[in-house]
Amino acid sequence: MKVSAELRGFMARLGHDFARPELLIQALTHGxxxxxxxxxNQRLEFLGDRVLGLTVAEALFAADRSATEGQLAPRYNTLVRGETCAEIAREIGLGEVLKLGRSEMMSGGRRKEALLADAMEAVLAAIYLDAGFDAAQTVILTLWAGRLDNVEDDARDAKTALQEWAQANGMSPPQYSVTDRSGPDHAPEFEITVALENGRRAVARGKGTKRSIEQQAARTMLAEIGA
Structure with missing residues (x-):
């Protein structure tokens, strides 16, 4: 099967050369x-979610032999949630090769978090069907490496912690606002400002979803107030 240069480039970014590229094409095909x-790609998405889940669960289990189930669960949820999958999809330019209908394309489908997350899971399933679990596991551990290394910090829900602190100190919930946005659509960079009722503010900037940058802003605020 002839593969376009665009798909070849994506396979290089992904880290897997498909023996059966038709699997990749299906994984990238939206309804x-x-x-x-x-x-x-919906059936592949179902399978890919399970391949990702097993790989991440096994990696976390092996990395910290003393961790309890209560410690492992939030780390796991952080790594497999749709936002994380969408962030990784953006990093490898998955949106650029998604196959979408005209209306979906016109409505910004290549940037939609849910579409990117679903397609990322479908691509993982395609790798699994193309070359087996070891191949899929290798790709996941490579693409998720940085997040696996920092998962304990990332798993802490800073927004919840900050809201609880504000309420305990008689304040209304923190307010988050986008104060700047830059970068291409497939890899946007946001500046998020979080403000407390007492006028205190903290700012975070980075690539990813707005929620992930909000978490960074909340962590910055928590550090500043010593909470």
């Missing part, structure tokens, strides 16, 4: 452009 002869 808005599917047909009886062109299947969409």
């Amino acid at each position: 808005s452009v599917a047909s009886p002869t062109r299947p969409h």
Whole structure:
């Protein structure tokens, strides 16, 4: 099967060269452009979610032999949630190769978090079907490496902690606002400001989802107030 240069480039970024590229094409095909002869990626998404889950659970279990289930669960949830999958999809330019219907494309489908997360899981399933669990595991551990290393910090829900602190100190919930946005659509960079009722503010800037930058801003505020 002839593979376009665009897909070749994506495979290079992904870290897997498909023996059966039709699996990758299906993983990148959204329901808005599917047909009886062109299947969409929903079934693969279902499988990929399980492949990702097992890989992450095994990695966390092996990395910290003394961790309790209560400690492992939030780390796991942080690594497999849709926001994380979408962030990684953006990092490897998955949105650029998504196959979408015209209406979905016009509405910014290549940037939508849910579409990117679903397609990322479908791509992992495609790797699994193409070359087995070890190949899928290798790709996941490579793409998720930095997040696995920092998962304990990332798993702390800073926004919840900051809201609880504010309420305990007689304040209304913190307010988050986007004070700047830059970068290409597939890899946006946000500046988020969090403000407390007493006028105190903290700012965070970075690539990823708005929620992830909000978490960074909340962590910055917590550090500043010593909470």
